[in-house]
Amino acid sequence: MSTAQKVYTWLDERLGLTGIYNVVLDRKVPKVNWWFTLGSASLFLFVMQGVTGIFLTVYYVPSPDHAYDSIQYIMNGVSFGWLIRGIHHWGATLMVVVVSIHMLRTFYLAAYKYPREVTWLTGVVLFLATLSMGFTGYLLPWNQRAYWATTVGTEIPGTAPLIGPLVTRVLRGGADLSAVTLARFFSVHIWFLPAIIAATIGIHIYLVIRLGISSIPDKDD
Amino acid sequence: MAKSPHLSRREFGAILTAFLGTVIGAVVGLPAIGYIISPALKTQSKEAWVPLGPLDNYPVGVPTLFTFTRTKVNGWEKTVNSYGVYVFRKEGGEIEAFSNLCTHLSCRVTWQAEAGEYICPCHDGHFDTQGEVTFGPPPRPLDKYEFKIEDGNLSILLREA
Numbered sequence: 001m002s003t004a005q006k007v008y009t010w011l012d013e014r015l016g017l018t019g020i021y022n023v024v025l026d027r028k029v030p031k032v033n034w035w036f037t038l039g040s041a042s043l044f045l046f047v048m049q050g051v052t053g054i055f056l057t058v059y060y061v062p063s064p065d066h067a068y069d070s071i072q073y074i075m076n077g078v079s080f081g082w083l084i085r086g087i088h089h090w091g092a093t094l095m096v097v098v099v100s101i102h103m104l105r106t107f108y109l110a111a112y113k114y115p116r117e118v119t120w121l122t123g124v125v126l127f128l129a130t131l132s133m134g135f136t137g138y139l140l141p142w143n144q145r146a147y148w149a150t151t152v153g154t155e156i157p158g159t160a161p162l163i164g165p166l167v168t169r170v171l172r173g174g175a176d177l178s179a180v181t182l183a184r185f186f187s188v189h190i191w192f193l194p195a196i197i198a199a200t201i202g203i204h205i206y207l208v209i210r211l212g213i214s215s216i217p218d219k220d221d
Numbered sequence: 222m223a224k225s226p227h228l229s230r231r232e233f234g235a236i237l238t239a240f241l242g243t244v245i246g247a248v249v250g251l252p253a254i255g256y257i258i259s260p261a262l263k264t265q266s267k268e269a270w271v272p273l274g275p276l277d278n279y280p281v282g283v284p285t286l287f288t289f290t291r292t293k294v295n296g297w298e299k300t301v302n303s304y305g306v307y308v309f310r311k312e313g314g315e316i317e318a319f320s321n322l323c324t325h326l327s328c329r330v331t332w333q334a335e336a337g338e339y340i341c342p343c344h345d346g347h348f349d350t351q352g353e354v355t356f357g358p359p360p361r362p363l364d365k366y367e368f369k370i371e372d373g374n375l376s377i378l379l380r381e382a
C-alpha cells in the first residue's frame with residue numbers, strides 16, 4: 001500500500017469519506033440528458049460568484065464617496081481586477097439565466113410532483129434570492145445607471161396599496177436613495193442573501209440526494 | 222498479474238487529471254494572487270522637482286513665500302497636501318529655500334518684515350533669515366530644500382518622508 005493510500009485509509013476510517021462519496025457522487029440516476037446538469041451548473045455559478053465577490057470586497061468600498069472610484073481602481077489600478085469584476089459581472093447574468101432554465105426544466109419535466117414538492121419550494125426561494133442578488137448588486141457601482149435603476153426599482157413596490165410607500169422607504173432606508181441605501185444593499189448583497197442561498201441550497205441538494213433524480217416522464221405518466 | 226510496461230488507462234487518467242488540475246489551478250490562482258498583492262508592488266516616486274517659476278519673481282533681500290499643492294493617490298483615495306516655501310535671495314546672489322513648517326510641531330511660520338524674523342503663531346517660535354532658531358521651543362533650524370536653477374527658473378527637490 002502506498003503512503004497516500006495509507007493516509008486515505010486512516011482518514012476514511014475516521015471520517016467516512018467513502019460513505020460520503022457513495023451517497024453524494026455515486027448515486028443511481030435514471031437515463032437523463034444535458035438539461036439535468038443545470039442544477040449543478042447553478043451550484044458552480046453560485047460558488048464562483050461567491051469567490052469572485054469575496055475578492056471584489058478587498059477593494060470595493062460601499063460608500064457614495066468612494067464606491068465609484070474604488071471600482072475604477074479595481075478596473076484600472078489592480079492587476080487582474082478587470083478579470084475578477086468581469087467574471088462577477090457576467091456570472092451574475094449567467095446565473096439568472098441558468099437558474100431560470102433549471103427551473104423551467106424541472107417544471108416541464110414535472111419533477112416538482114410528489115415527493116419533490118419541497119425541492120420545488122426551496123427552489124422558489126433560490127430563484128427569488130438569485131434575482132434579488134442581481135437587484136442589490138446592480139446598485140453597488142454607484143454610477144448613473146445604477147442610481148436611476150434603483151430609484152425606479154424601489155419605486156415599483158411603492159405603487160402597492162397601503163404598505164407600498166412603507167416598503168419603498170424600507171428598501172431605501174429613508175425617503176430617497178442615499179448612503180444608507182448603498183450600505184444596506186451592500187449588506188444584503190454580501191451577507192443576507194448569500195447566507196439564505198447557501199442554507200437553502202443545502203436543503204435543496206439534501207432532498208435531491210435523498211429522493212433521487214426523477215426520470216423523464218413517458219406517455220403513460 | 223505482471224505489470225505491463227505500458228501506461229495503464231488508470232495511470233494515464235491520473236496523470237492527465239494532475240496535469241490539467243495544475244494548469245487550471247495556475248490559471249485561476251495566479252491572477253488571484255496578483256490581484257491581492259498588486260497594490261503592494263506599486264511604489265510612487267518619493268522625489269519630485271517642483272518648479273517655482275522664474276527667479277526674477279523673487280525680490281532680492283526679502284524672503285518670499287511660494288505655495289503649491291500636490292496630490293497623492295492611494296488606490297481610490299486622493300489626498301491633497303499643501304506646501305509653502307520661503308525663497309530668500311541674498312544680496313551676494315546666494316539663495317536659500319526654506320520650508321515654512323515650524324520644526325516644533327509643524328505649524329506654518331510667516332516672515333514678519335518688521336521683526337526681520339520668521340515667527341510661528343502656535344508657540345511663538347522665532348527663526349532668523351538663515352532659518353536658525355532665535356527664540357521659543359523649536360528644536361532645530363527651518364528645513365531647507367535642495368534647489369536648482371535652469372534657464373533662470375527655480376525648482377526645489379521635494380522628498381517625501
Ligand code: HEM
Binds near residue numbers: 039043120124130215
Ligand atoms: C441557486 C439555485 C439552484 C441550485 C444551486 C440548484 C441545484 C440543484 C441541483 C444540483 C439539482 C440536481 C438535478 C439537476 O441538476 O437538474 C436540482 C434539482 C431540482 N431543482 Fe434545483 N437548484 C437551484 C434552483 C432551483 C429553482 C429556482 C427551482 C424551481 C423553482 C428548482 C427546482 C428543482 C427541482 C424540483 C429539482 C428536482 C429535479 C429532479 O429530481 O428531477 N431548483 N437543483
Ligand code: FES
Binds near residue numbers: 323
Ligand atoms: S509649532 Fe511652532 S512654535 Fe510650536
